[in-house]
Amino acid sequence: MNGRKKETKIVIFGAYDxxxxxxxxxxxxxxxxxxxxxxxxxxxxxNTHLNGEKIHLFASPGQERFKFMREILAYGLDGAIVVVDNHRGVTDMEIEIMSQLDSKNVPYIVFANKQDLSNNELTLNFDVEIVPTIATDGSGLRSGLELLVEKL
Ligand SMILES: Nc1nc2c(ncn2[C@@H]2O[C@H](COP(=O)(O)OP(=O)(O)OP(=O)(O)O)[C@@H](O)[C@H]2O)c(=O)[nH]1
Ligand SMILES: [Mg+2]
Structure with a gap:
């Protein structure tokens, strides 16, 4: 066990919708x-609990005009989830967010969501783990969160 505090802040980013x-x-x-x-x-x-640890989750607004809110939410984060609509494909906004997370050395994971609409493999030019998810029925979400928490 490392010296990480027992309460963890994770922020969910991604383009609108x-x-x-x-x-x-x-x-x-x-x-x-x-x-x-x-x-x-x-x-x-x-919030939720994982292995006895409290996890605080914040989801950001995806619309461009709420950039200021994403900046506020990012304060003091321990890790991030980038939710990509796998049917739409990755957006420029999501690429920008992943670049920023990399440059600040924030551990993060990508959820390739809406697998029920498209299960094409998502390819990204980032060294990041990609977890296929269907948020509407919960598929992949818990195991994805566990994978992220292991990286913190
Ligand atoms: N088919 C399908 N629809 C999904 C899935 N996940 C979310 N949706 C739908 O996509 C729409 C947008 O979902 P939200 O969770 O509100 O998306 P959001 O990213 O919070 O959107 P913003 O707050 O506007 O940025 C809703 O109609 C959801 O039901 C999924 O895995 N499959
Ligand atoms: Mg939303």
Whole structure:
């Protein structure tokens, strides 16, 4: 066991509509969503436990205009999940987020979501683990979170 604190902050990033809120909702027992017309407008928050450790999860808004909110949410994060819509493919915004996470040495993992719509293999020019997920039915979410937490 390393000296890491027992409460962990993980932020979920990804372009609009990729499935961030659905991912958080399915991972957490308790949660709060701030949405308007089905899109996150400030943040979603929830928490869960993994191996006795409390995990705080924040999902960011995906729309471009909420960049300021993503910057606030990123404060003090221990790790990140980038949720990509595998049917749409990776977006420039997600590439920018992964570059920033790399440059700040933040451990992260990619969820290749919406596998029910497309199970094409996602290829990325980043040294990152990719976990196929279906956020709507929970497939892959828990094991993906476990993989990330092992890297922290
Ligand atoms: N088919 C399918 N639909 C999904 C999946 N995950 C999410 N969705 C749907 O995609 C839409 C957007 O999901 P959200 O979780 O709200 O996406 P978001 O990334 O939080 O969106 P923003 O907050 O607007 O950035 C919803 O209609 C979800 O039901 C999935 O794995 N498969
Ligand atoms: Mg959302």
């Amino acid at each position: 990729s499935g961030k809120t659905t991912t958080l909702d399915n991972l957490c027992e308790k949660k709060t969503n701030v949405e308007y017309n089905g899109t996150t407008i400030s943040l979603d928050y929830g």
